[in-house]
Amino acid sequence: YLYTGHINITNKNETELLNILIASDELKLKRLTKLTEEFIIEKHHQFLQNDPVGILQTVYYRKFLVKLQEFCLELICYKPKILFNSDKFINLPASLLEIILKRDDLNLSEIEIWENLIKWGLSQEQEFNQEIFQWNQDDINIFKGILQKFIPLIRFYEISSEDYYNKVKPYEGILSKELIDEILKFHMVPGYRRTLNIYGPRHSNYGIINNIRFRTSLIEPSLSGPGIALTGSINRSWNAAMMEQAISLVV
Structure with missing residues (x-):
C-alpha cells in the first residue's frame, strides 16, 4: 500500500484486518484507517461480538479508532456479562472500567x-x-x-x-x-x-437485537470518493443474513 496506494482488504481475515488497522493508525494513514475500521464493523461484526473486551483493550488508546471503540462499548453495555463474566474482567485497566461505569446505557x-x-x-x-x-x-x-x-x-x-x-x-x-x-x-x-x-x-437505548442493531450510526452513509470503489449495499441495521451480499472495497 505504501508504494502503490492500493490494497484489497476484502480477502483478509479478521486478524489480518485488525493488524492492518493498527498499522495504518500507527503510520497515520488516516484514509486507510477509516475505511478498514468501517469495513470491520460492517462486514466482520461477528468477530467483534466474539471478543469485544479484548478488541476494546487493543484499540481504545488509539484516538482515531473512535467508531470501533464505540461499537465495542455499546456491545459490552448491551450484553455486559460478556465483560463481567469473562476471565479478562479482573485484568481490565482501571481507565476502561471507569469509562464503562460512567455509561448510562450499561444494561445491568x-x-x-x-x-x-x-x-x-x-x-x-x-x-x-x-x-x-x-x-x-x-x-x-x-x-x-x-x-x-x-x-x-x-x-x-x-x-x-x-x-x-x-x-x-x-x-x-x-x-x-x-x-x-x-x-x-x-x-x-x-x-x-x-x-x-x-x-x-441507567437506561438502555437499545431495541431488541438479534443481529446487532445499535443506537448510534457507526457507518457513514457513503464510502464513495476518489480511489474508492464500493459495490453492494450496506445494511444499516446490522442484519447478518442481508450482509452476505458481496462488498468489494478497494483502496
Missing part, C-alpha cells in the same frame, strides 16, 4: 454493578482476605484507595435497602460518612430529595 442492575466492582477491586491486591470481617484498618484503606474514583459512579439510589444492607453495608468502610448518611436518609425519610451522586438511573 446497580447492585450487580456494585458486586462486580467489588470483585474487580479485590483482585487488584493479592493480600486481601476474601472475608472482609477479618480486615484491619490498613486493608480497608488500601481497598478504599483502589475503588475511590469508582464510588461516585455507582447509582446508590437505585439499590434497594435490602441489597444495600446485605451487599453494600459490609463495605461501608470505603464510603464517605456523607454518602452513608445520604443513603440512610434516602431510604428512611419519605419524600427525601437526593443531594449527592449526580448520575441518574
Whole structure:
C-alpha cells in the first residue's frame, strides 16, 4: 500500500484486518484507517461480538479508532456479562472500567454493578482476605484507595435497602460518612430529595437485537470518493443474513 496506494482488504481475515488497522493508525494513514475500521464493523461484526473486551483493550488508546471503540462499548453495555463474566474482567485497566461505569446505557442492575466492582477491586491486591470481617484498618484503606474514583459512579439510589444492607453495608468502610448518611436518609425519610451522586438511573437505548442493531450510526452513509470503489449495499441495521451480499472495497 505504501508504494502503490492500493490494497484489497476484502480477502483478509479478521486478524489480518485488525493488524492492518493498527498499522495504518500507527503510520497515520488516516484514509486507510477509516475505511478498514468501517469495513470491520460492517462486514466482520461477528468477530467483534466474539471478543469485544479484548478488541476494546487493543484499540481504545488509539484516538482515531473512535467508531470501533464505540461499537465495542455499546456491545459490552448491551450484553455486559460478556465483560463481567469473562476471565479478562479482573485484568481490565482501571481507565476502561471507569469509562464503562460512567455509561448510562450499561444494561445491568446497580447492585450487580456494585458486586462486580467489588470483585474487580479485590483482585487488584493479592493480600486481601476474601472475608472482609477479618480486615484491619490498613486493608480497608488500601481497598478504599483502589475503588475511590469508582464510588461516585455507582447509582446508590437505585439499590434497594435490602441489597444495600446485605451487599453494600459490609463495605461501608470505603464510603464517605456523607454518602452513608445520604443513603440512610434516602431510604428512611419519605419524600427525601437526593443531594449527592449526580448520575441518574441507567437506561438502555437499545431495541431488541438479534443481529446487532445499535443506537448510534457507526457507518457513514457513503464510502464513495476518489480511489474508492464500493459495490453492494450496506445494511444499516446490522442484519447478518442481508450482509452476505458481496462488498468489494478497494483502496
